[in-house]
Amino acid sequence: MPSYLLIESRDPFESRGFGQRCELAAALATDGAAVTLFLVENGVLAARSAAAVRELDRLGRSGVSVLADEFALRERGIAVAELAGHVKAARLDELVKQLGTGAKAIWN
Amino acid sequence: MTPTKSLTFLLMDAPYEQARTATAFRVIDAALRSGFGVRVFAYEGAVSLPVTQQKPHANAIHGRSLEEEAHPTPHVWVSSLMQLASERGVPFDWVNCGLCVDERGATEVVAGVRRGSPGDFWKMASETDNTLVIPTR
Numbered sequence: 568m569p570s571y572l573l574i575e576s577r578d579p580f581e582s583r584g585f586g587q588r589c590e591l592a593a594a595l596a597t598d599g600a601a602v603t604l605f606l607v608e609n610g611v612l613a614a615r616s617a618a619a620v621r622e623l624d625r626l627g628r629s630g631v632s633v634l635a636d637e638f639a640l641r642e643r644g645i646a647v648a649e650l651a652g653h654v655k656a657a658r659l660d661e662l663v664k665q666l667g668t669g670a671k672a673i674w675n
Numbered sequence: 676m677t678p679t680k681s682l683t684f685l686l687m688d689a690p691y692e693q694a695r696t697a698t699a700f701r702v703i704d705a706a707l708r709s710g711f712g713v714r715v716f717a718y719e720g721a722v723s724l725p726v727t728q729q730k731p732h733a734n735a736i737h738g739r740s741l742e743e744e745a746h747p748t749p750h751v752w753v754s755s756l757m758q759l760a761s762e763r764g765v766p767f768d769w770v771n772c773g774l775c776v777d778e779r780g781a782t783e784v785v786a787g788v789r790r791g792s793p794g795d796f797w798k799m800a801s802e803t804d805n806t807l808v809i810p811t812r
Contacts, residue, residue: 576698607698636698658705660708663706666804666805667709667804667805672805674807674808674809674810
């Protein structure tokens with residue numbers, strides 16, 4: 568089964584591309600791939616439950632794993648308790664681990 | 676003995692401009708600490724990351740001295756990654772795109788940085804287990 572690692576650095580409220588990448592992630596998962604969306608930098612602003620980013624909610628239902636860089640969360644004062652239910656805080660080690668297992672990676 | 680797994684990273688951003696640079700260094704640091712060999716191809720503005728003429732400065736606005744400000748310089752980060760790789764016993768290779776270096780005059784760089792061409796990036800991507808391109812915008 569192919570695996571994909573989509574790394575999203577953009578603020579979902581300033582980039583229409585964020586939603587497009589979520590669509591891509593969902594489409595890949597629907598095709599049977601293992602997909603991880605890894606939020607870094609301002610991308611983690613989408614991870615807050617209060618942000619109510621609908622694209623992320625759909626990813627949760629699509630089986631896409633959504634991770635948020637814990638360092639970027641701390642930089643922005645976002646506590647783990649504030650994260651949407653299907654988003655998990657993660658270290659960059661997890662990103663490296665997926666690269667090491669051959670996930671096709673795209674950085675946005 | 677199992678050969679060391681390795682990763683290639685392509686960087687494009689010049690220092691002091693984008694959060695991507697700090698994130699890229701963090702990813703590379705995590706890769707080295709996880710035991711991966713790392714190969715970096717620096718393209719366009721990223722060839723200035725290892726330039727040794729970068730200097731830290733004090734912060735007169737906030738009244739902080741040079742030491743208190745502890746202003747980071749990317750060339751020190753590059754050297755630190757090389758040192759970390761050496762301590763961990765994993766390969767580390769940094770290649771600066773030669774044409775990009777000439778365009779920017781970015782010739783005085785930390786020891787160990789090599790001059791190359793985009794062909795080197797192709798070789799790196801071919802020879803390592805995976806590649807991550809961190810593009811500029």
